[in-house]
Amino acid sequence: MDQNFVTVLYNSPHQIPLGKLLAQYFYLTGLSAGSFVVSVIAILGGKTEYKPLGKIGAVVAPLCLVLAPMNLLTEMAQPLRAWHLMTYVPGYINLKSPITYGVALLTAYPISAIIYAFFVYTGNMKMSKIFAIIGIPLAISVHGYTGFILALGKGRALWNTALMPTLFIVSAMVSGIALMMLIAIILNVFFSKDKSQEAITADRELIYGLGKFLGGVIVFDLFLILNAVLVLLTSSKEAWHVAELLLWGRFAVDFIGIELILGSLVPLFIVFYPKTARNLKALSFASILVMVGIYAMRYSVVIGGQSVPLH
């Protein structure tokens, strides 16, 4: 019916249970998973010029993942009862809940990532390859499960899609590659005094290659976002309202402005335009933009998804 026909006189308040801290948690696990995957690609790739990347990722991945669950603990209403999640007794734990398998993954993944980092830094290639192979499924599922957390939130039109886990894994890759690129640039510019000129040039070539890789993953991410938005626009009424919020409503600045234009299109231009693709300043600017854009994506998905009233 026409909107002007209806006036809501009284209703109970609209609640947003999962807040910014949860968005931040998703962001940090995404960074961790993405940089771990890049590190493993570099280590398993075999070429010696990729090795510096493998070392950066091996440190960044466990670091981000140690920080991530702190957000969850502070977001919970009863942080001291967190041990209830680890009583693996049938009848006390719900094996159907994504949080349950998330707890197992959040325990196993950092341990394997730390062991992996140890072997990468001690130069034991055989063991680091073994732990790379163990870590890859863990890294992908530690971020994929966060997509399932949202996808199984049945009431929310933005979350309850089969696309959500894939979208989360791909955006994790985007932010992880951007973080690795930024750290690689910082190391190359400020911490390479004792390196030879050839090594510095080789590192730069690596950074330019990483930029191209980042561009490719951003294109895939944009394609998934296009799918999500097109389906939202043609799905249920709630879905249409979420699309309204994201495209021209309350979250348009976050979604269109920061995530799509600043966080995807501008970096895409920078990494593919020949003049800027081989410029470290431009590339570091692009990687910062990408990371801010992915944070805006987490924010608009978590908060925006809960912003349509349900009652």
Next chain:
Amino acid sequence: MSKTQSPHASTTDKAPRVRFAMVLDLSRCVGCHSCSVACKSENEVPLGKFRSWVKVIEKGRYPDVSRQFLPALCNNCDNPICNRNCPVRATYRRPDGIVQVNQHRCIGCMYCMASCPYDVRYINPLRKIIQKCFFCDHRVDHGLAPACVETCLGRARIFGDINDPDSEIAQTLATNPVTTLKPGLGTEPHVFYIAADYDAMDPTSGVDVNHIHFEHPF
């Protein structure tokens, strides 16, 4: 057709068991909010939180206008998504169909709140656990009706066992056109509405989603 065949009772097992449900006959609701008050005092619901409330809308243009009510409470679904998603099984479904929360088990992760399609759960800001309507199970266990049913002056609320063919609720369900909130989600709610208004049941009707007020849960 046997007397027990209400729209939802027909899917139960051969041996009928108790399944509590509520019917809200909105042709009898006057919008006095006494159900909200009774619920608050019975269950010590904190300020600003509601287990049971009455949504009020006005629709139409003068002189063709009306005011419509929609009492809302937990639907105590047959297939509750909150149960499926609770990681520690703090929320569970009793054999009689009431969806209950174990207050000593709940970790307050608020995942059930986020996934409930009806937004009936809240965090108690004093005790920091999830609470919601559970058909006043402490009263039901002693053979009394829930507080909102007891207090409803228009007798708009009917509570009982839908599997008992002699109960008022089973007969009401069998002889009236009833609906539920968001039936398409497959949650199988067990709060049925008679003569509910389309716009009152639509959460986004008359709401500007861009200017809705947010509230932090605790």
